[in-house]
Amino acid sequence: MSRKKTWDVIVARDVVVPMRDGVNLVADLYFPAADGRPLEGKLPAVLQRTPYQKESYENMGSFFAKHGYLSVVQDCRGRFKSGGDFFPFRDEPQDGYDTIVWLADHPSCNGKVGMYGCSHMAWVQFHAATQNPPGLATIIPYEGPINAYHYSMRVGGALHLGLLKWILETAITSQEAQQNPAIGEAVRMMSSGQNFLNWASRIPWKRGQTPLSIVPKYEDAAFQLYFENYDYTDFWRQPGFAMDEYFESFPEIPILWVVGWYDWYPRTIIDGYQKMVKLQRENQYLLVGPWTHNNFNSLCGDVNFGTAGTIHNYDDFLNLELEWFDRWLKDDENANIGTPVKVFTMGGGGGKRDNTGRLQHSGEWHYGDIWPPKGIQPTPFYLHPDSLLSREKPSQESTETTYTYDPRNTVSSNGRCIIPYGPAIEGGFSGMGPRDQIDLETLPGHGIPGMPIASRPDVLVFQTQPLTEKVRIAGNIKVILWVSSDSPDTDFFVKLIDLYPPNLDYPTGYAFPVSEGILRARYREGWETSKPMEPGKAYQIEILLEPSANLFAVNHRIRIDICSSNFPNFDINRNTGDPNDRRWRLAENTIHHGKDRASCIVLPIYPLGS
Structure with missing residues (x-):
């Protein structure tokens, strides 16, 4: 990367930013400086709003000031030095608007403001954009949702x-x-x-x-x-929770959408990008890597994605953000912001252990102008008796597989889980990352730690024969199931797996988790109201899995696991249909997979050579 001119930094601490309701929020302002004085003239500004204490982000505040920006880090309402009461997300749209208007009008600002940040700091970018504040020129939301409920x-x-x-x-x-x-x-x-x-x-x-x-x-x-707003009502449609319902109100600005495949939020970031493209908003960029939450390391969970799996072509993510801001806030057409789409396709590694004990899954970057790429072929893989998954439609009239789901013995979350436990106990909200699919310790009596999840009687497994040619997927994934239950409500959880064949390092193979999704059955017809299931009645349901991009190699199998729990990522469904009921009941759950009720997973096949 070329070396950019840098400046000294002067900080103004605890600057008061008044809100419309009389509450004062507090921010630190970082100024580029020379000879002990702030630079003269007006500068573009970058803003990070955080609930995690503004002083914790001094390195970021200083970094952008050092490169010629008025850099601001602000405590959110009710957090640390800012006034008011903290209620997650509710007040951020108005506070974001008021802060941006204040900043754009600051004597040292030229009227252009950019925002950046991960997780909650991504939420607040969407929040501010719902209000279309004058001065907001670009945002870099990474790993935050566009709708709290969905x-x-x-x-x-x-x-x-x-x-x-x-x-x-x-x-x-x-x-x-x-x-x-x-x-x-x-x-x-x-x-x-x-x-x-x-x-x-x-x-x-x-x-x-x-x-x-x-x-x-x-x-x-x-x-x-x-615990009090289970259905998707007007409570959830506030701009603090349903930012996507206000997308048409967003200013027409460049957005860099960023997420990791094993973060909390791949589907929401990619959906947000796709919705903005559909609205014909220009300069929508997408970056997706093989990462967990707020982590750009190619060593992810129990898997090594190779040297390519980091922030490719940049020293680090701050460097990419700087290039982005230089392009859109300083009008630097030579800034290196890369192609509009840069997405990591996982897979293609040797399948052995590396020197850290991780699976070598590897992968490579896809560069393009749109996501998903052109030429995707949505392809159903159908469930058959004897645990077979195949592109062929079922020929038998009526077949089904039944299992018993006991809320007292849940299947453990393993792979995408954001709750720090088990092997991720020290990882905090970085998450667990992909791991071989074995049961992990959650609660006494829940599973047998170390045993393959697929060996549990309450997990149904459907898998292809060993592949005779490579299969590449890239894009959105959904599962269509015909289901029935003897209970008024239950969950159906599906995980897509790239199953490695046995080798010396992995004598029983390695079940690499590609994607997953869940549906609470009482919401099968929509989110506004729940409807209990009739015992024994078959329903067709659709489960949206997280999007992904993965290369299934020769001799691997494509596998899906179906069960009714995934704890502690999701709460335990007690099968009663009443979300406020602490009682529980067993559920006899059935997956139908005959000719008359064909169940399938629809994979976005991206032909090799495309």
Whole structure:
């Protein structure tokens, strides 16, 4: 990379930014400087808004100031030094608008503002954009959702527990806990490792009956977001939660959409990109790598994606962000922002262990102008008796496979899980990453740690014969199942797997998780209202899996696993149909796969040579 001119940095701490309702938020302003004085003239500005304490991002604030930007890092409402009450996401659209208007009008700003940041700091970029603030010129959202209900706190109607744990984590550093450390310690105990798994297994919680009750504002947020608004109602359609419903209000600005295949949010980032392209918004760029949450390392989980799996062609992600801002905030047409689409296709490695003990799965970058690429062939692979998965349609009239789902013995999340536990206990919200599909320790009596998940009687396995030619997929994946149950509600969870053949390093093979998805059956007809299942009645359901790009090699098998739980990524469905009921019941769940009720996974085949 070429060397850019750099400056000294001067910081103005704890600058007050007034909001329309009289609340004052607080920010640090980083100025490029020479000879001990801020540069004269007006500069483009970059903004990061965070709930994680603005001082924690001094390196980022200084980096952009060093390269000629007025760089601002702000504490979100109710967090650390900013005033007001913290309620996750609700107030960020208005606060983002007011902050951008204030910043664009700052004496040192030329009126152009860019935003950047990961996770919550990506949410707030979407929030601000819903209000179309004057001055917002570009955003770089990486690994954040465009809709809280469909992609974050819920997925397929099931409770995704990552944000619930996140609420606990933010309560630990709340203003209340800073004033009384005993509060933070009590919530820390609740949210730590095994304790959180125990609490999660007791969902639904009751107000006043958890340690979170000693932080009432955070308890209120947790209950409104998780235990009191199960259906997709007007509560969820606020711009703080349903940003995608306001896409047409977004300013027409360049957006760099960034995510990892093993992050929380590949489907939402790619859906957001595709929706903006459909709205004919120009300069929509997409970057997808083989990464977990806020991590750009090619060593991901138990897998090595090779030297190509990092931020390719850039020193690091900050360097890419700088190039992006130089292009759109400084009008530098020589800035290296790459092709509009850069997506990592996983697979093609040797399948042996590397010197760190990881599977060599490898992969390569796809460069293009649009995603998914042209030439994709959506191809059904049908479920057959005897666990066969094939492109051929079923020929037998009526076949089915039944299993018993016991909420007291859940299948463990392994692969994409954002909840730090098991081998990811020290990884925090970086997530687990892809791993061989074995049961992991969650709760006593749940599975047999170390045993293949596929060996469980409550997991149905369907797989192809060993492939005689390579199969490459790239894009959106869905599963169409015919299902029935003796219970009014249950979950159907599907995982797509690239099954390696046995070798010396992996004597039983290696089950590489490619993608997954879930549907809570009572939401099979829509999210606005739930409908119980009639016992024994067959329903056709559709499950959206996370998009992916993977090369299935010769002698590998394409496999799907079907079950009714994935804990602790998702809450435990107790099969009663009442989300507030702590009672449980067994469920006899059936997958139909005959000629009259054909079930299949539809894979986005991307022919080799395309």
